[in-house]
Amino acid sequence: MKKVASPLCSECRMVEDVYHIMLECVRNEDIRSQIVRKIEDFMNTGTCNRILAYPLSEEAKEVYKMVGIALSPRNVIYN
Numbered sequence: 001m002k003k004v005a006s007p008l009c010s011e012c013r014m015v016e017d018v019y020h021i022m023l024e025c026v027r028n029e030d031i032r033s034q035i036v037r038k039i040e041d042f043m044n045t046g047t048c049n050r051i052l053a054y055p056l057s058e059e060a061k062e063v064y065k066m067v068g069i070a071l072s073p074r075n076v077i078y079n
């Protein structure tokens with residue numbers, strides 16, 4: 001990850017932490033719905049813990065893909 005000028009999401013104006021990126025941010029609605037279709041109980045805490053416990057699983061790779069897409073516009077530092 002790179003240093004950014006603000007901790008706030010440029011879309012939602014909320015703190016852009018992992019929770020926000022994965023579960024709240026409007027920028028990620030499309031890919032989140034794709035993941036939810038692939039993993040029916042994605043929003044279940046047990047499923048999130050299982051993904052974190054098995055970082056090389058296909059489900060975890062989908063999460064990494066989403067985070068990568070979510071962070072890609074943030075690679076630019078705004079002044």
Ligand SMILES: [Zn+2]
Binds near residue numbers: 009014
């Ligand atoms: Zn957001």
